[in-house]
Amino acid sequence: MLILFLASAVFLLWPLSSDEFRINWKPEDLENKHRFLDAVKPPEESGANPNILVILVDDLGVNDISYYGNQMIETPNIDGIARNGVAFDQAYTASPVCSPARAALLTGRYPQRSGFEFQMHDRYQRNRLEYLGFRYLVRSDPWNPMPANRVPRQEDIDHQGLPPTEITIAELLKARGYATALIGKWHLGWNEQNKPCRFGFDYQYGFFDSHTLYAPEGTPGITDQKIKKDWTDQYMWKDGRDGPKGIYRNCEPVEEEEHLTDAITRESINFIQEHRSRPFFLLASYNAPHTPLQAPDHYVEMFSHEPDPVKRVYYAMIKQMDDAIGRLLDKLQNLGLADNTLVIFLSDNGGAAYTLTTDNAPLRGGKITDFEGGLKIPFFMSWAGRITPGSSYDRPVIIMDVFSTAAAAARCPLPDDRQIDGKDLLAYLENDNLVPHPFLYWQRGNSKAIRSENRKVIWNEEFGDTLLYAIPPDAFERTDLFAQNKENARELISIHQTWSRQLPPPLWPPIVRFREKIDGRSFYFEN
Numbered sequence: 001m002l003i004l005f006l007a008s009a010v011f012l013l014w015p016l017s018s019d020e021f022r023i024n025w026k027p028e029d030l031e032n033k034h035r036f037l038d039a040v041k042p043p044e045e046s047g048a049n050p051n052i053l054v055i056l057v058d059d060l061g062v063n064d065i066s067y068y069g070n071q072m073i074e075t076p077n078i079d080g081i082a083r084n085g086v087a088f089d090q091a092y093t094a095s096p097v098c099s100p101a102r103a104a105l106l107t108g109r110y111p112q113r114s115g116f117e118f119q120m121h122d123r124y125q126r127n128r129l130e131y132l133g134f135r136y137l138v139r140s141d142p143w144n145p146m147p148a149n150r151v152p153r154q155e156d157i158d159h160q161g162l163p164p165t166e167i168t169i170a171e172l173l174k175a176r177g178y179a180t181a182l183i184g185k186w187h188l189g190w191n192e193q194n195k196p197c198r199f200g201f202d203y204q205y206g207f208f209d210s211h212t213l214y215a216p217e218g219t220p221g222i223t224d225q226k227i228k229k230d231w232t233d234q235y236m237w238k239d240g241r242d243g244p245k246g247i248y249r250n251c252e253p254v255e256e257e258e259h260l261t262d263a264i265t266r267e268s269i270n271f272i273q274e275h276r277s278r279p280f281f282l283l284a285s286y287n288a289p290h291t292p293l294q295a296p297d298h299y300v301e302m303f304s305h306e307p308d309p310v311k312r313v314y315y316a317m318i319k320q321m322d323d324a325i326g327r328l329l330d331k332l333q334n335l336g337l338a339d340n341t342l343v344i345f346l347s348d349n350g351g352a353a354y355t356l357t358t359d360n361a362p363l364r365g366g367k368i369t370d371f372e373g374g375l376k377i378p379f380f381m382s383w384a385g386r387i388t389p390g391s392s393y394d395r396p397v398i399i400m401d402v403f404s405t406a407a408a409a410a411r412c413p414l415p416d417d418r419q420i421d422g423k424d425l426l427a428y429l430e431n432d433n434l435v436p437h438p439f440l441y442w443q444r445g446n447s448k449a450i451r452s453e454n455r456k457v458i459w460n461e462e463f464g465d466t467l468l469y470a471i472p473p474d475a476f477e478r479t480d481l482f483a484q485n486k487e488n489a490r491e492l493i494s495i496h497q498t499w500s501r502q503l504p505p506p507l508w509p510p511i512v513r514f515r516e517k518i519d520g521r522s523f524y525f526e527n
Helices: 002-013 027-039 076-083 098-107 128-137 169-175 233-239 260-274 297-301 309-334 401-409 425-429 486-500
Strands: 051-057 086-088 143-145 179-185 203-207 222-225 280-285 293-296 341-347 379-382 391-393 440-444 447-451 456-460 465-469 512-518 521-526
Touching: 027 169, 051 098, 051 309, 051 401, 076 309, 076 341, 076 379, 098 169, 098 401, 128 143, 169 179, 169 280, 169 401, 179 260, 203 260, 222 297, 222 309, 260 280, 260 309, 293 297, 293 309, 297 309, 309 341, 341 401, 391 425, 401 425, 440 486, 447 486, 447 521, 456 486, 456 521, 465 486, 465 521
Parallel strands: 051 280, 051 341, 086 391, 179 203, 179 280
Antiparallel strands: 086 379, 143 512, 222 293, 341 379, 440 447, 447 456, 456 465, 512 521
16 A cells, blocks of 8 residues: 555656757857848938837737727727728738747747747646646636646746747847837747847837736726636736736836836837937837736726626726827827838737637637637738728738838848748738738647638647638638538648648647637637
8 A cells, every 4th residue: 555655646746847848949040140130231321211110919809999890999099000001801810829929920930930839838737746736626717737748847948938049020120220129018038048138129128928917906096807707817916027027128127107008108109209310110019908907097987888897997908008009109290200100000819708808709719719719810001102091901911921021111131041931011912913821820739720812720630620611701610611621621731731840849838728619519729
């Protein structure tokens, strides 16, 4: 009996950590990167390059703004970017979770190409006992723990982030003579080698992790709304502003009392003012409306007619952010910079329906899933004299296109030692006969999807689920065509497999499966 007890204890408590997930890179790749950037020169003629403002927001679904019909919230400033330019009505993220999508935007590459396949995590199951406790004792549905397999060592967890060998659009534009800034959320690592200050940003303000408090809890004049039914919410309030969730300026910690949406706007306006006489690239990376839910009281009062307190604060956060974006755009106008500024607005992924703030209806699913509610994003672009106001574009585009569009606007060369997946959308707007992406790909472990111009397949290799939809006609994914069109689905899966074989293994593993229930069936997505 004692031997059995000891054997069971060893089995349950034996560490799962493994050096399988050791993070390193080839020195020659880093040398090639710096050699390429050193060869990029500023233009000889002054004033040749436009300013570039990218407004990236967090977990905002297409149905969360009035441009696409939301009748609860008026978002005239966000909508105005589309009305003054182009709306990409078939726009997608590269991943329905935050950090891989942000890696894709900054590098112009599918995140899997650098091993950035999964969301970063700062805590993994240490042993099988923790796994069993999580699975059977913690009420975490719809989040379920992955099987107790090998996990990274702590030193490898600490080094998770965007690999230093990747070239960001900030590095490219900085070499071209731009002043560059990241203001807001980073979520691509906070090791010294992964911080934004190491990736071409002259100025940084904000936080490094997936979330932070918008203001210290209990701040007068701000409503704090917790979500009891969202398992993830409790941890966000508990984390507060510790470590990578703190506020930093040029990668040094600072105190911030102002609501973060307004602070990001303040810092962005100051940067534009300071660099109004030279080309600038500003990534204004708002964390709204990502949880935790915190909004100024006067915005919450605007939605007093909404009986659900969670939705009331969520709507308030979106309205506050829209007003903030309006002030940012007004600054460009007041400084006479609007006509020479390429403005890009987009979200990192679809709405986070599991927080009970939004449901993405009539789209299916939401953040974490490969359904349209998780992958489709609002994506608008304006540039006076280059983009026809009030236009729309209905071919599939993807978040990596921001990189290539910005590079083309600044007439930057692209590196030839790596695959760049993004396309210059300005060129495609000028020639509607061209197709930017014959296929779009998604992959997180066993969770996979592919979209052609008129078909989309979602499947899970572990559970055997396969769904086929005719998109865009069936944009709401109501009719699964797999049983009648298996060969069509298998053809697309084969194309995906060819793409997938090019990819390196993930730099770190998933930690949970997310369960999405559709018509009584459960579908699982790794995260």
